[in-house]
Amino acid sequence: MTPPKTDRTRTTTRFFWGTLVALFAVVSIAAVAAFLHKPAPTHLDIPPTRLETALTESVEKARAEVVSDLDTYLDPVYAPAYAAIPRYADFHYSILGEYVELGEAALGQSSEALEQRLLAGFDARLTNAAAGIDATFVQAYRDTVETRIRQEAAPETFDLPLGEMTASAISDAVQRAKVTAPVAAMVALGGKSALKATAKLFAKKLATKVASKAAAKGIAKGGGIAAGAGGGALLCSWLGPGAAICGAAGALVVWLATDAAIIGLDEYFNRDEFEAELRLMLDKDRAAKRLVLENALTRKASAMEDFRLNQLAPAK
Amino acid sequence: MPARLATPVLTLCLAGAATAVWRLLYPLTDWAGVALGLLALLVFMSNWQVGITLHRARLQAALQPDSPLRHWLTGRVRTFLSAFAFACAFLVLAAAQVLEADPLELTLYGVLTGLTALTTCGSRHILLRHLRPPFAAAAAVTLSTLICGLIFTPLLFVAAWTYKSFPGEIRGAATLAEAALAGLRDLPPRGGWIAEALAPIRAFEAAKLWLATRAAWAGWGPLLFAAESAVFSFVLARAAALMSLIVASTAGSKDP
Numbered sequence: 001m002t003p004p005k006t007d008r009t010r011t012t013t014r015f016f017w018g019t020l021v022a023l024f025a026v027v028s029i030a031a032v033a034a035f036l037h038k039p040a041p042t043h044l045d046i047p048p049t050r051l052e053t054a055l056t057e058s059v060e061k062a063r064a065e066v067v068s069d070l071d072t073y074l075d076p077v078y079a080p081a082y083a084a085i086p087r088y089a090d091f092h093y094s095i096l097g098e099y100v101e102l103g104e105a106a107l108g109q110s111s112e113a114l115e116q117r118l119l120a121g122f123d124a125r126l127t128n129a130a131a132g133i134d135a136t137f138v139q140a141y142r143d144t145v146e147t148r149i150r151q152e153a154a155p156e157t158f159d160l161p162l163g164e165m166t167a168s169a170i171s172d173a174v175q176r177a178k179v180t181a182p183v184a185a186m187v188a189l190g191g192k193s194a195l196k197a198t199a200k201l202f203a204k205k206l207a208t209k210v211a212s213k214a215a216a217k218g219i220a221k222g223g224g225i226a227a228g229a230g231g232g233a234l235l236c237s238w239l240g241p242g243a244a245i246c247g248a249a250g251a252l253v254v255w256l257a258t259d260a261a262i263i264g265l266d267e268y269f270n271r272d273e274f275e276a277e278l279r280l281m282l283d284k285d286r287a288a289k290r291l292v293l294e295n296a297l298t299r300k301a302s303a304m305e306d307f308r309l310n311q312l313a314p315a316k
Numbered sequence: 317m318p319a320r321l322a323t324p325v326l327t328l329c330l331a332g333a334a335t336a337v338w339r340l341l342y343p344l345t346d347w348a349g350v351a352l353g354l355l356a357l358l359v360f361m362s363n364w365q366v367g368i369t370l371h372r373a374r375l376q377a378a379l380q381p382d383s384p385l386r387h388w389l390t391g392r393v394r395t396f397l398s399a400f401a402f403a404c405a406f407l408v409l410a411a412a413q414v415l416e417a418d419p420l421e422l423t424l425y426g427v428l429t430g431l432t433a434l435t436t437c438g439s440r441h442i443l444l445r446h447l448r449p450p451f452a453a454a455a456a457v458t459l460s461t462l463i464c465g466l467i468f469t470p471l472l473f474v475a476a477w478t479y480k481s482f483p484g485e486i487r488g489a490a491t492l493a494e495a496a497l498a499g500l501r502d503l504p505p506r507g508g509w510i511a512e513a514l515a516p517i518r519a520f521e522a523a524k525l526w527l528a529t530r531a532a533w534a535g536w537g538p539l540l541f542a543a544e545s546a547v548f549s550f551v552l553a554r555a556a557a558l559m560s561l562i563v564a565s566t567a568g569s570k571d572p
Binding site for chain 1: 326329330333334336337340341351354355358361476477478479480481482483484485487488490501528529535537538539541542562563565566567
């Protein structure tokens with residue numbers, strides 16, 4: 001026989017059944033209300049799971065779009081440097097340039113001078129390009145998300161303005177795209193230094209070359225200067241003591257003429273190779289920078305995409 | 317329906333309905349919290365009942381019938397505090413976990429609840445052959461919590477490790493504070509006292525995830541994070557076991 005129920009037991013029983021019935025009533029009412037109350041849509045709202053998928057897929061699409069467009073950003077960064085090569089070669093293969101470079105080599109300033117002549121404004125241009133890439137990524141992401149959402153929409157809601165929830169989710173996602181792992185920050189961290197290091201090596205090589213060329217010319221000039229000085233003095237012998245000035249001028253003319261001849265020969269045989277070497281240096285750096293920017297974009301995209309924990313397990 | 321299955325099914329219905337109300341209505345109104353509040357209240361009542369009867373049985377065995385200590389050592393304060401602490405912990409953890417659970421996790425929670433209720437009823441029935449009712453109920457709760465917790469911890473671990481998707485913005489956050497803020501983004505923009513209560517948990521979870529995904533941890537961080545989140549199965553199992561007891565006592569079970 002079931003024992004008689006006390007007041008407390010009855011209260012508990014009522015509470016239990018009341019809770020169960022009330023919860024089921026709320027779920028049923030909510031389900032029925034959702035089924036019956038289907039007003040004509042005034043806004044375009046996408047269910048959260050589909051919206052999440054659209055946002056995640058748009059990241060990869062925006063990344064691919066920007067990566068395919070990276071050369072557009074690198075062109076203005078490197079164009080002035082490429083354009084400076086012939087000017088720099090003109091300077092390098094001139095008497096003035098030769099002596100200036102020799103002086104810079106003696107003072108240990110070859111690297112800075114080369115950067116100034118060839119890479120003036122490079123850092124600022126690269127920073128601007130990185131900022132431009134960030135802005136383009138955000139714009140591409142926003143455009144892709146909006147296109148994807150319109151594709152997800154039912155035909156009758158296609159032209160409607162975005163609902164508050166969807167618009168807010170997109171706005172949050174775009175805001176996150178702006179602040180998550182910016183490419184400009186990656187470039188600022190380490191992207192700029194590579195070219196300077198290459199330029200430094202090149203400048204060092206150039207300084208050694210200039211110094212050895214000057215030494216070789218010194219040997220070649222020895223006899224010529226004596227002959228020039230002697231010839232000048234002979235021509236002006238009728239001037240008496242003034243013949244010494246003519247001798248010095250003769251020596252100078254021979255010195256400079258020898259320089260001009262040797263530089264001319266050097267330019268004739270080596271200028272193309274010199275310019276090609278500078279272009280190769282820029283080409284290699286441009287390829288390296290492209291890779292840095294591509295990696296930065298990949299990092300940004302992966303930081304924005306949802307992930308699973310097993311994806312973080314170290315690769316075996 | 318077989319009588320033995322009535323309690324697990326009713327327990328599952330109760331938990332399922334409360335979870336549905338909470339998940340469906342919380343984005344719209346804070347009143348959705350009432351559903352989980354009622355569930356926590358049932359857990360508290362059952363925990364109280366199990367605790368106080370066990371304590372009384374122990375005192376009855378320990379104290380002389382005419383001892384004046386009988387008036388002081390009632391066990392009410394201790395039982396109330398432990399029942400209240402567990403109900404609060406369950407309420408807060410369940411609210412946070414259920415909101416961010418994916419369909420696989422929700423299914424596992426459902427199976428865990430039903431299976432724990434079934435194990436509790438079964439083990440209580442068997443234990444009653446050997447133990448007095450207060451001890452049988454307490455032992456059944458402990459036993460089923462341990463058994464189901466141990467079974468479901470690896471399952472929830474696999475679900476969190478392999479299938480659950482986490483927001484990339486937490487991993488990509490530059491600082492711990494930024495990650496904690498990212499963890500708060502899914503809370504409803506209207507704010508409210510429930511959001512205030514959930515915010516520290518969300519921020520803490522996001523901070524843990526951020527720390528776990530740092531390269532320095534080399535794979536151990538995510539593993540620990542998944543394992544730690546799977547431990548929730550023990551809390552849920554105990555709550556389900558307690559709920560099944562109150563369901564059994566109120567829904568007409570013949571067991572004493």
